[in-house]
Amino acid sequence: MTTIRDVAQQAGVSPATVSRVMNGLVGYTDATRQRVEGAIKKLNYEPDSLARTLKTRQTSVIGLLAPMVSDALASEVMRGVEDAARERGYAVMLGRTGVKSTFIAGYLRTLRTYRAAGVILISAVITPEMRQLLGPAIPIISVAISDNSGSPSVAINDELAAYDATRYLLKLGHRRIGLLAGDPVSVFVAQPRQRGYERAMIEAGCATVTAAGTFFYESGAPGLAQLLQQDPDLTAIFAMSDEMGAAVVNELQKLGRRVPEDVSVLGFDNTSTSQHVHPALSTIAQPLEEMGQIAVRKILRSRDLGPRVVQHRLIKRGSTGPPRASS
Amino acid sequence: MTTIRDVAQQAGVSPATVSRVMNGLVGYTDATRQRVEGAIKKLNYEPDSLARTLKTRQTSVIGLLAPMVSDALASEVMRGVEDAARERGYAVMLGRTGVKSTFIAGYLRTLRTYRAAGVILISAVITPEMRQLLGPAIPIISVAISDNSGSPSVAINDELAAYDATRYLLKLGHRRIGLLAGDPVSVFVAQPRQRGYERAMIEAGCATVTAAGTFFYESGAPGLAQLLQQDPDLTAIFAMSDEMGAAVVNELQKLGRRVPEDVSVLGFDNTSTSQHVHPALSTIAQPLEEMGQIAVRKILRSRDLGPRVVQHRLIKRGSTGPPRASS
DNA sequence: TTGTAAGCGTTATCAG
DNA sequence: CTGATAACGCTTACAA
Numbered sequence: 001m002t003t004i005r006d007v008a009q010q011a012g013v014s015p016a017t018v019s020r021v022m023n024g025l026v027g028y029t030d031a032t033r034q035r036v037e038g039a040i041k042k043l044n045y046e047p048d049s050l051a052r053t054l055k056t057r058q059t060s061v062i063g064l065l066a067p068m069v070s071d072a073l074a075s076e077v078m079r080g081v082e083d084a085a086r087e088r089g090y091a092v093m094l095g096r097t098g099v100k101s102t103f104i105a106g107y108l109r110t111l112r113t114y115r116a117a118g119v120i121l122i123s124a125v126i127t128p129e130m131r132q133l134l135g136p137a138i139p140i141i142s143v144a145i146s147d148n149s150g151s152p153s154v155a156i157n158d159e160l161a162a163y164d165a166t167r168y169l170l171k172l173g174h175r176r177i178g179l180l181a182g183d184p185v186s187v188f189v190a191q192p193r194q195r196g197y198e199r200a201m202i203e204a205g206c207a208t209v210t211a212a213g214t215f216f217y218e219s220g221a222p223g224l225a226q227l228l229q230q231d232p233d234l235t236a237i238f239a240m241s242d243e244m245g246a247a248v249v250n251e252l253q254k255l256g257r258r259v260p261e262d263v264s265v266l267g268f269d270n271t272s273t274s275q276h277v278h279p280a281l282s283t284i285a286q287p288l289e290e291m292g293q294i295a296v297r298k299i300l301r302s303r304d305l306g307p308r309v310v311q312h313r314l315i316k317r318g319s320t321g322p323p324r325a326s327s
Numbered sequence: 328m329t330t331i332r333d334v335a336q337q338a339g340v341s342p343a344t345v346s347r348v349m350n351g352l353v354g355y356t357d358a359t360r361q362r363v364e365g366a367i368k369k370l371n372y373e374p375d376s377l378a379r380t381l382k383t384r385q386t387s388v389i390g391l392l393a394p395m396v397s398d399a400l401a402s403e404v405m406r407g408v409e410d411a412a413r414e415r416g417y418a419v420m421l422g423r424t425g426v427k428s429t430f431i432a433g434y435l436r437t438l439r440t441y442r443a444a445g446v447i448l449i450s451a452v453i454t455p456e457m458r459q460l461l462g463p464a465i466p467i468i469s470v471a472i473s474d475n476s477g478s479p480s481v482a483i484n485d486e487l488a489a490y491d492a493t494r495y496l497l498k499l500g501h502r503r504i505g506l507l508a509g510d511p512v513s514v515f516v517a518q519p520r521q522r523g524y525e526r527a528m529i530e531a532g533c534a535t536v537t538a539a540g541t542f543f544y545e546s547g548a549p550g551l552a553q554l555l556q557q558d559p560d561l562t563a564i565f566a567m568s569d570e571m572g573a574a575v576v577n578e579l580q581k582l583g584r585r586v587p588e589d590v591s592v593l594g595f596d597n598t599s600t601s602q603h604v605h606p607a608l609s610t611i612a613q614p615l616e617e618m619g620q621i622a623v624r625k626i627l628r629s630r631d632l633g634p635r636v637v638q639h640r641l642i643k644r645g646s647t648g649p650p651r652a653s654s
Numbered sequence: 655t656t657g658t659a660a661g662c663g664t665t666a667t668c669a670g
Numbered sequence: 671c672t673g674a675t676a677a678c679g680c681t682t683a684c685a686a
Contacts, residue, residue, distance in 0.1 A: 003679055014657045019681055027655055049440040051679035054377045054662045064421070068409070071402045079395045082423050086430060091437050092421045094391070096409050103413060110418050113376040217603060243603070250605035276544060276570070276603050278577035330663055341673045346665055354671055378663035381678050657686075667676080 002043045011039035022047060053115055061091045062299060063111040063119035067098040072242075072271035073288060074122045077143055080292025081120055088300065090117060097124045108133040118299030120292075125188060126151045139302050143295050144286065147188045152298060152305040154291045158189055161284050161312040162196030165238055165266055168314055170204050173322045174236040174264065177201065178227035179208065180248065182215040182240040193240055193268070209234065213244050217273075220247020235263060235323035242267035242274040242283055249277045249319060260321035270315055279318025286312055329370045338366035349374060380442055388418045389626060390438040390446035394425040399569075399598035400615060401449045404470055407619025408447055415627065417444060424451045435460040445626030447619075452515060453478045466629050470622050471613065474515045479625060479632040481618045485516055488611050488639040489523030492565055492593055495641055497531050500649045501563040501591065504528065505554035506535065507575065509542040509567040520567055520595075536561065540571050544600075547574020562590060562650035569594035569601040569610055576604045576646060587648035597642055606645025613639055 008015045013032055020027055021036040028036075039045070053059050062085050066074040085092050093114065095107040111119060112134060119140040121130075125147045126140055134140055141152035169177050179197045182190040194210065201208045211226035213219035223244060227234060239245035245267030249259050257263050259279055267274050270285035287310055298304055335342045340359055347354055348363040355363075366372070380386050389412050393401040412419050420441065422434040438446060439461060446467040448457075452474045453467055461467055468479035496504050506524045509517040521537065528535045538553035540546035550571060554561060566572035572594030576586050584590050586606055594601050597612035614637055625631055 001679090004681095005679080015680080016658080016682080017656060020656090023681085025682095029655065032655080046436055046440055048381075048679050049437070050377050050381045050442065051662085052681075054375075054381055054664090054679080055681045057662080061420075068402060068406045071398065075395060075398045075402060078421070079423070082395070082421060086422075086434070091441070093388075094405070094409060094419045094421045095413075096406070107413070109373050110376065113373055114418070115377065217599070246603050250603075254605055272544070273600075273603060276573050276577075276600060278581055328663090331665095332663080342663090343665080343673060343675095344671085347672090350665085356671065359671080375663050378678090379665075381662090381680090382664045382666085384678080655686105658684085660681100660683085662680090664678085665676100668674090670671100670673085 001048075002045050004045075004047065006043055007036065007039045007045050010043060011035040057115060059115035059117050060089055061093050061111075061114050061116050062296065063093050063095065063107070063116045064122070065095045065097050065104065065107065065119065065124065066122040067124065068096050072273055073144065073269055073286075076271070076288035077122050077292040077295075080289035080294075081296055082292075083289075084293040084296035088296070090296075090300075097121070101129075105129070105133055112138060118302070120295045120299065123189075139299055139305055141295050141298055141305065143291050144288070145186075145188050146307055146309075150307060153307045154294045154298065154310060155307070156286050156312040157192075157309050159192035159196040159199075161268075162193035162238075162240075163200045164196075164312070164314060165268070165284050166197045166200035169236045169238065169264065169266060169320070170200060170206070172236075172264065172320065175204075175206050175323075176209070176231055176234045177206065177236045177238060178231065178234045179210040180220070180223045180227065180237060180239040180244050181210055181212050182244075184212050186215075190240060197238060207231075213240070215241040215244065217243040217247045220244040221251040224248050224251050236266070236320070237263060238266045240268050242269050242271045242281055245281045245283065245319070246273050246277045249279070249281065259319050262324060264320040264323070266320055270313075274315075274317070277319075282317045282320040283315050284312050285315050286310070328375075329372050331372075331374065333370055334363065334366045334372050337370060338362040384442060386442040386444050387416055388420050388438075388441050388443050389623065390420050390422065390434070390443045391449070392422045392424050392431065392434065392446065392451065393449040394451065395423050399600055400471065400596055400613075403598070403615035404449050404619040404622075407616035407621075408623055409619075410616075411620040411623035415623070417623075417627075424448070428456075432456070432460055439465060445629070447622045447626065450516075466626055466632055468622050468625055468632065470618050471615070472513075472515050473634055473636075477634060480634045481621045481625065481637060482634070483613050483639040484519075484636050486519035486523040486526075488595075488613075489520035489565075489567075490527045491523075491639070491641060492595070492611050493524045493527035496563045496565060496591065496593060496647070497527060497533070499563075499591065499647065502531070502533050502650075503536070503558055503561045504533065504563040504565060505558065505561045506537040507547070507550045507554065507564060507566040507571050508537055508539050509571075511539050513542075517567060524565060534558075540567070542568040542571065544570040544574045547571040548578045551575050551578050563593070563647070564590060565593045567595050569596050569598045569608055572608045572610065572646070573600050573604045576606070576608065586646050589651060591647040591650070593647055597640075601642075601644070604646075609644045609647040610642050611639050612642050613637070 267283035274281035594610035
């Protein structure tokens with residue numbers, strides 16, 4: 001391994017000078033700079049991040065905790081994080097949530113010993129334990145979920161997004177709209193979305209019909225059954241995830257109902273799954289990749305922490321249309 | 328930050344002794360061990376990985392390069408890698424392939440300066456440049472792809488898997504089986520699979536019908552069109568990815584052909600996508616998570632490098648059945 | 655402008 | 671069995 005000393009010797013200067021040149025500090029002649037740069041190039045020298053971090057306490061890693069289960073969403077966010085981090089010279093260290101909390105504690109400790117610049121948490125809320133484990137120096141931010149504690153976060157306004165989605169179906173002429181909710185445990189995603197749906201329905205004078213799912217594909221079919229049991233004449237289903245939406249589309253066709261002629265289906269997230277059914281799912285898009293980038297920027301500018309709301313977008317595809325009666 | 332000195336002071340011993348206790352070396356009485364352990368616990372001390380690595384040159388990070396595009400596959404592998412790494416006290420550093428090669432060069436340099444224990448490459452081949460960039464000390468291994476260079480790898484036997492898949496369709500009674508291939512650029516995945524298909528078809532005295540796709544969903548419909556143009560009476564389609572398989576199922580139904588009554592469809596990979604269509608895709612499973620774990624183990628036991636073949640498995644679901652004529 | 659020297663938090667060698 | 675002490679590769683006062 002070639003060290004700063006080797007370079008210094010090669011260039012006929014002291015290690016300190018080499019360091020100065022590398023870090024663009026002042027205090028050397030142009031001639032020595034050139035000699036040093038020549039030596040660096042010649043020896044193909046690369047400074048040791050570890051030693052540097054040990055000394056300066058300035059780190060170059062960002063921690064990323066993702067739930068590697070329902071992945072399409074996390075995957076998009078990760079792409080944004082990875083891009084933004086690399087651009088700025090940061091490395092990304094990966095961990096999984098959705099595992100035992102002792103694991104995530106261990107992971108946070110590792111990040112602390114690596115003096116991470118910050119931690120990004122996908123689809124999970126920041127707990128006081130996490131905050132405490134990281135210590136005051138390391139910021140943590142959540143993505144795609146916003147508790148109302150004022151913790152740093154990047155997320156859409158879930159309540160408003162669901163409200164807009166429901167309004168869209170109402171405007172198409174639907175009155176009997178069922179909601180296939182996500183895991184009710186997920187207080188900060190499923191609940192605001194449900195509130196948004198209810199608000200729109202109530203404003204329009206329509207009755208609400210809801211069933212609880214898990215966000216996963218498997219819960220789509222039983223959820224649909226529950227909804228149809230409550231109201232067999234539903235003309236639209238709003239699912240809180242594309243996976244459930246896709247399952248609903250498939251299941252409806254199995255039951256002999258056409259989409260969207262008999263029943264419209266609307267998904268959520270605009271993950272690739274939404275394109276994997278026919279007709280393709282209309283859905284609410286979150287700017288996931290951008291959210292990952294924003295999270296990195298916020299972490300690195302540690303002042304602007306606090307919640308950041310990004311815009312959702314309605315994407316119209318083949319799975320929604322006006323209801324039978326009004327067409 | 329609490330250091331080894333703080334612990335030493337608290338326990339009334341020297342830093343050296345604390346280090347000995349932590350690392351389970353010999354040379355201290357039971358009494359001092361207990362005092363040290365007490366101090367560690369009391370101060371909630373965590374040794375600094377950076378300083379430790381700087382000194383010992385033994386690292387605790389593993390690099391992971393994944394193509395974050397056609398993600399379901401990579402995601403499963405990543406889960407296995409992450410699990411196995413964590414179990415052994417290693418952190419995972421994430422990078423993306425499929426970006427500019429200068430980026431991946433930079434990424435490998437970063438890994439070298441972090442003294443990574445090794446690098447795992449998903450769905451990509453190890454180039455001589457990569458090997459050179461990492462230097463002789465850091466092993467690199469590819470997962471889910473096997474060039475024939477003898478480089479370290481963990482993969483199924485793609486030729487055999489495709490052969491078995493085709494044999495399965497033949498045994499069901501199909502004779503007109505179309506192959507929807509992946510990106511032909513992917514020499515070490517698409518090509519062996521195509522050879523396996525051709526071998527089985529030729530052995531059975533059947534004509535081969537192939538079209539080239541991209542592995543992605545979008546290429547499914549045009550690929551199917553190409554196949555049907557060559558032989559409108561195909562009774563089975565073997566797609567080299569679940570995504571293309573799913574697209575074929577959806578497209579067939581759009582064309583008014585029933586699956587599997589009119590046409591059987593077989594996918595590849597057993598990713599979640601295979602369950603997102605109705606009927607669910609029969610497919611060839613790769614033990615992706617296990618492959619990730621094996622990769623970590625191989626990296627950490629740097630002797631058993633070299634290609635490792637794991638078993639594929641045929642998974643029968645609703646998308647395949649006997650052809651019309653023979654039923 | 656440049657070099658010397660003292661650390662950053664560990665571990666390893668060598669005395670005691 | 672234990673404690674000084676010297677590295678690991680880098681940065682940064684402080685001197686020159």
